[in-house]
Amino acid sequence: MIEPSNPKPRMTAPAATPAVRAAAEARGRAAEDRAAAALVADGFVVLARRCRTPAGELDLVAARDGLLAFCEVKARKTLTEAAFSLAPRQQARLLAAGEWWLGQNPGQGAAGVRFDVLLVDVAGRVRRVVDAFRLE
Template sequence: MSGFGDTTRRLLRGRRAEAAGRGAEDVAAAALARDGWRVLARRTRTPAGELDLVAERDGLLAFVEVKARPSLTEAAFALGARQRMRLVAAAEWWVAANPGHGEAGMRFDVVIVAADGTVRRIADAFRIGD
């Protein structure tokens, strides 16, 4: 019966992580709005994967990945090469389905949120091919 307890713990841990992720996305969306960005989409699913936030300001389109971790340092290193490739593919799907955005360009930002509520945005965090 230990498998049942393991499954329950894993399920609860997953729910806590999802709730923390949604909270971090709310914080990130509010920070973007304060900086003059218009959030166009949240938690958008594409055939290539999910985009946390899509925002635009003055024609510049940003695909924003949100990372919540105990510290800013841990959050800053939480985006690996495989996930970057998935984000690029998801962004391509989003742009194809939503023409007319990004006239001034497109970029990938990362917003990192620490457990103490500290928020930092890494603008243009990576580029296609990095």
């Protein structure tokens, strides 16, 4: 039996050049720096940055008065675009990464644990969405 060929070839984006990747990395680090500064200004202590776990990376882990916050930083042209850039699959990855981190750091989060999203726009403005999502 002859199988029909796929009439629509799969379209993939061209690979980013090293310069494009380096620029994106620099923008991401600058956004994380802004987000960390906003957390510190609000009385948090940043415990970890870019924490790699078997489940994925946690951008920032911060604590204040026993409250532990796993923070995802989203940088886009506008705060609105940043707010809509966290997909459910990424939320699940962050929940798993947070669980791993808690397993490695017992005793943290005695006053509670939450997942915050810090939005950063092109002008460097930061808005924090407190307790942005939870394990259902």
